Amino acid sequence: MSHDHHNTVDVSVTINGESRTETCEARTLLVHFIREQLGQTGTHWGCDTSNCGVCVVSVDGQPVKSCTMLAAMADGSDILTVEGLEGDDGLHxxxxxxxxxxxxxxxxxxxxxxxxxxxxxxxxxxxxxxxxxxxxxxxxxxxxxxxxxxxxxxxxxxxxxxxxxxxxx
The missing domain is CATH 1.10.150.120 ([2Fe-2S]-binding domain)
Structure with missing residues (x-):
């Protein structure tokens, strides 16, 4: 008998200025959480070994390789992805x-x-x-x-x- 519900966590973040809370598996990487749960597919997923840097997002103002961080570790954080770069006055x-x-x-x-x-x-x-x-x-x-x-x-x-x-x- 599996107890999958014990292995899920609620993660609340502010992503590109929008507050979001989603449930994910405890082992979910931040890159997959951003892409699959939050629908921000501008953040790419590349090498799985933290070498390539295509998955970099800003977490609380610091660049982070989002394939090296669990979504649960980002709980309460402010995340900026490429989708959030453009401002009201146009391109960054x-x-x-x-x-x-x-x-x-x-x-x-x-x-x-x-x-x-x-x-x-x-x-x-x-x-x-x-x-x-x-x-x-x-x-x-x-x-x-x-x-x-x-x-x-x-x-x-x-x-x-x-x-x-x-x-x-």
């Missing part, structure tokens, strides 16, 4: 940068790359090329050679630094 400067500088090809790594880049620019608003490459070293991209991704992050940094104080979210 990071999204704009990836578009303007051709920072993506197949797009599979892009959501995690954008969230990692946002975190990097929050820590270091004016990074050098080396600092950008270092800051994104946990993100694998198989298409671009990273050159245009670096340009996209520099573009976003310039845009964010040009905004009046308090205008950037």
């Amino acid at each position: 400067p990071i999204q704009e940068g990836f578009m303007e500088c051709h920072g993506l090809q197949c797009g599979f790594c892009t959501p995690g790359m954008m969230i990692a880049a946002k975190s990097l620019l929050e820590q270091n608003p004016n990074p050098t090329e080396h600092e950008i490459r270092d800051g994104l070293s946990g993100q694998l991209c198989r298409c671009t050679g990273y050159h245009n991704i670096v340009k996209a992050v520099q573009y976003a940094a310039d845009r964010l630094n040009a905004q009046p104080e308090g205008a950037a979210s």
Whole structure:
């Protein structure tokens, strides 16, 4: 006789500004919770070994590889995924940068790359090329050679630094 109901947990998060509570298996990884229970499929699931970084989301302001964290550990957290980047006034400067500088090809790594880049620019608003490459070293991209991704992050940094104080979210 199985007691499946003992192995479930209720997880409450704020995702992209919306409060959600869902029941999941205790062993559910955050990436699967976000995709399957919360329906935010912009967060991709790649390698299952925490090497590729495509599953990066922001949890309470910190970039997290969501395949390495149980959904239950995120209970009470504020999560930002790629779907939450766009604001009322349009695309986030990071999204704009990836578009303007051709920072993506197949797009599979892009959501995690954008969230990692946002975190990097929050820590270091004016990074050098080396600092950008270092800051994104946990993100694998198989298409671009990273050159245009670096340009996209520099573009976003310039845009964010040009905004009046308090205008950037």
